[in-house]
Amino acid sequence: xxxxxxxxxxxxxxxxxxxxxxxxxxxxxxxxxxxxxxxxxxxxxxxxxxxxxxxxxxxxxxxxxxxxxxxxxxxxxxxxxxxxxxxxxxxxxxxxxxx
Amino acid sequence: xxxxxxxxxxxxxxxxxxxxxxxxxxxxxxxxxxxxxxxxxxxxxxxxxxxxxxxxxxxxxxxxxxxxxxxxxxxxxxxxxxxxxxxxxxxxxxxxxxxxxxxxxxxxxxxxxxxxxxxxxxxxxxxxxxxxxxxxxxxxxxxxxxxxxxxxxxxxxxxxxxxxxxxxxxxxxxxxxxxxxxxxxxxxxxxxxxxxxxxxxxxxxxxxxxxxxxxxxxxxxxxxxxxxxxxxxxxxxxxxxxxxxxxxxxxxxxxxxxxxxxxxxxxxxxxxxxxxxxxxxxxxxxxxxxxxxxxxxxxxxxxxxxxxxxxxxxxxxxxxxxxxxxxxxxxxxxxxxxxxxxxxxxxxxxxxxxxxxxxxxxxxxxxxxxxxxxxxxxxxxxxxx
Numbered sequence: 001x002x003x004x005x006x007x008x009x010x011x012x013x014x015x016x017x018x019x020x021x022x023x024x025x026x027x028x029x030x031x032x033x034x035x036x037x038x039x040x041x042x043x044x045x046x047x048x049x050x051x052x053x054x055x056x057x058x059x060x061x062x063x064x065x066x067x068x069x070x071x072x073x074x075x076x077x078x079x080x081x082x083x084x085x086x087x088x089x090x091x092x093x094x095x096x097x098x099x
Numbered sequence: 100x101x102x103x104x105x106x107x108x109x110x111x112x113x114x115x116x117x118x119x120x121x122x123x124x125x126x127x128x129x130x131x132x133x134x135x136x137x138x139x140x141x142x143x144x145x146x147x148x149x150x151x152x153x154x155x156x157x158x159x160x161x162x163x164x165x166x167x168x169x170x171x172x173x174x175x176x177x178x179x180x181x182x183x184x185x186x187x188x189x190x191x192x193x194x195x196x197x198x199x200x201x202x203x204x205x206x207x208x209x210x211x212x213x214x215x216x217x218x219x220x221x222x223x224x225x226x227x228x229x230x231x232x233x234x235x236x237x238x239x240x241x242x243x244x245x246x247x248x249x250x251x252x253x254x255x256x257x258x259x260x261x262x263x264x265x266x267x268x269x270x271x272x273x274x275x276x277x278x279x280x281x282x283x284x285x286x287x288x289x290x291x292x293x294x295x296x297x298x299x300x301x302x303x304x305x306x307x308x309x310x311x312x313x314x315x316x317x318x319x320x321x322x323x324x325x326x327x328x329x330x331x332x333x334x335x336x337x338x339x340x341x342x343x344x345x346x347x348x349x350x351x352x353x354x355x356x357x358x359x360x361x362x363x364x365x366x367x368x369x370x371x372x373x374x375x376x377x378x379x380x381x382x383x384x385x386x387x388x389x390x391x392x393x394x395x396x397x398x399x400x401x402x403x404x405x406x407x408x409x410x411x412x413x414x415x416x417x418x419x420x421x422x423x424x425x426x427x428x429x430x431x432x433x434x435x436x437x438x439x440x441x442x443x444x445x446x447x448x449x450x451x452x453x454x455x456x457x458x459x460x461x462x463x464x465x466x467x468x469x470x471x472x473x474x475x476x477x478x479x480x481x482x483x484x
Contacts, residue, residue, distance in 0.1 A: 048255035048338030069344035089341030091288045092318040092325025
């Protein structure tokens with residue numbers, strides 16, 4: 001059983017939030033609706049940051065609060081830090097409009 | 100719930116009793132500030148606006164000035180102009196006077212310069228402050244409150260602790276027959292469907308989508324990624340990865356009640372209940388818009404911490420996590436970090452915020468008021484000519 005607190009908001013979510021700094025290689029147990037999900041953390045996750053609770057394909061939507069918060073820029077492994085280096089927002093993207 | 104407030108001639112109720120020196124032009128702001136240093140009981144705000152503005156941008160600035168003067172936390176207003184500016188002081192003064200409160204207008208050019216103007220405004224202010232001090236508080240219902248809500252310096256906890264707690268408070272204010280303003284359109288991009296589903300009718304839902312589209316189109320027209328400004332570097336440091344993620348957390352401030360209307364920046368709500376004001380995400384600009392729209396009290400959640408306040412409305416600042424609350428205790432009023440720590444529920448903190456609104460409405464000073472944090476900023480929607 002993990003001593004590190006995490007928060008998982010919706011059964012459809014692909015990420016969970018660390019509620020304390022979690023060192024790499026830690027195994028954390030996330031409380032989902034009916035089952036507990038066990039995730040091996042691959043890299044240090046700081047308080048307030050997210051990690052993947054399942055593998056996410058490149059280009060796939062990333063889900064938190066049961067809603068889309070962006071898409072994966074690269075394939076993301078289970079237990080990896082999910083942040084601006086591998087997640088891109090999809091809204092207000094004038095830079096994506098053909099010039 | 101009830102509080103002790105100041106009844107104004109138009110029937111609305113204030114929780115403060117300020118005399119406002121209102122500079123309609125940037126050229127008059129320094130003079131106004133010097134009067135506030137001389138006469139206690141007076142407040143003012145510094146800004147860079149009031150001249151060479153046209154069209155809807157002119158209208159929005161004028162509406163903001165007049166709204167600040169008409170806010171029921173203000174007993175009376177001295178409108179201070181230079182004389183030659185686009186936003187003529189007498190026009191703003193006439194607008195404010197419609198609500199029946201004492202209004203006087205002074206022009207620096209007509210008074211023969213800075214020193215004579217300081218003397219003239221200070222003399223008027225002394226009389227007005229004394230008159231204001233004679234007004235007694237009376238018992239009022241929460242249904243007379245307009246409470247603004249905002250978040251700034253968000254972190255990943257904002258959407259988990261302080262914002263849902265403010266959402267609970269927002270629900271309670273609406274239950275009491277009062278008004279809660281949701282703002283920061285930028286930070287609702289990606290959550291608009293959730294709000295539109297709660298709209299009172301199709302027209303409100305349509306306007307919710309329309310203001311979001313307009314805001315999003317601004318970055319698209321400029322050919323930029325909105326993330327270059329939002330989420331901010333501090334938001335990203337705190338764990339937020341995209342605007343959508345920030346929005347989903349920000350929108351929890353709106354609670355669960357029906358969305359009654361979507362109003363323009365600095366406009367006074369025409370309905371009670373939950374109201375969405377179209378403002379940018381910029382903290383000071385949205386704060387100013389809500390206060391100009393008549394908010395007597397503002398709730399401000401923060402994960403990273405903020406000193407922000409308003410010259411005429413108490414701003415209750417609520418931390419999303421306990422370490423920041425302890426680190427920036429001189430700036431923060433309440434801690435919602437107890438939710439993250441599992442010590443309190445969202446409903447419990449929501450109730451604590453309600454009680455703080457009552458205490459502050461009765462006269463308890465917020466940290467921002469004690470530190471004279473008199474922030475003011477207008478959302479400009481056009482260039483200066």
